[in-house]
Amino acid sequence: MVDLFDIVGIVHFGIAGNANNSMSIGDVFLNSLHAGIWDWLNPSGTVNYNDVAGLDFKGYNVPEGGDNLLGHIGFSYEFFSESGKANTARPIFWANTTRQWLHVASNLKGINLNQCVNSSVCLPQKPKLVVSLRGSASNIFVDNAAYRDFLFKTFRVSSVDMESSAVVMTSLSNGFLVIVIRGLLDIAGGQTGHNSVDTFGPLAAINACKVVIKFIEEFPKEIKS
Structure with a gap:
């Protein structure tokens, strides 16, 4: 994309596991990445x-x-x-996303995110948008409480996913602006019983998309400034 299209930057979004006990399933956060x-x-x-x-x-x-x-x-x-x-x-050590885009995204903190998958399956609390925490990415699906705790205690990362660092490093290496928007779908092994990825994955993806859409609506203002 960066070779063939005249772009300003990359808005990368998706879902992630939650490694931070102060965050909840359904929350969306924008971060710098551990690579x-x-x-x-x-x-x-x-x-x-x-x-x-x-x-x-x-x-x-x-x-x-x-x-x-x-x-x-x-x-x-x-x-x-x-x-x-x-x-x-x-x-x-840390691949930092674009500060000016994080500043724009911080104005979206009051966004209304979905709390329910359907009429009978809902989260106990209203999801929120959190800006500028640390995240991590590797080719590992994390569903292990000990490894989750290790990542948070050692690196203070709040999310785990499998793609973001590759996108961010490609953007940085080529001089493009970049931001990462991830919806949290589980607690990466910290749960008791079955992983919630199948239940709350769609909700996390929808919430991430809602933030992306609102961010893009603000995007022209950032370019003009």
Whole structure:
């Protein structure tokens, strides 16, 4: 798209898991993204000294004690090419979305978001829009309470999804404005019982779309300014 079309920036939206206990299913949030490489090691391996975080799976054994075969994973920096400097990479830990677009989106906080899937299935509280929290993205569907807690405690991320960081890094590398809008559909393993992805996925997607539409309505004002 960025090669073939004359665009100003990318409005990326979708659904995500919730890793923050202060957020709720159905909420929509706009964020900066955690982008990096996880090195999965064998049980006797050691985390690289360049890694900025590590997770030792035996610390989450149930019952406690003993070793397991999952070993360790360590997180290292990702790289991307800076705009205007082809093939020049620099390390990045947080991929920040466009501040001026976040400012525009902050004016949408009073938006009316859906609370009910249908007449018989509703959330206990009214969903809200939250702007400028941290999110994370990787090719992992997170439905594990221990890993969810690890991500929040270590990186303070409030959402988990599988696509956003790729879109944001592509936008930044090519010098385009970018914003991420994600509706929260579950609590990423923090629930008791069945994951709510099938029940509240459509509601989360609709709420994200509602925010996108309102943001686009404000978009011409931002361009003119």
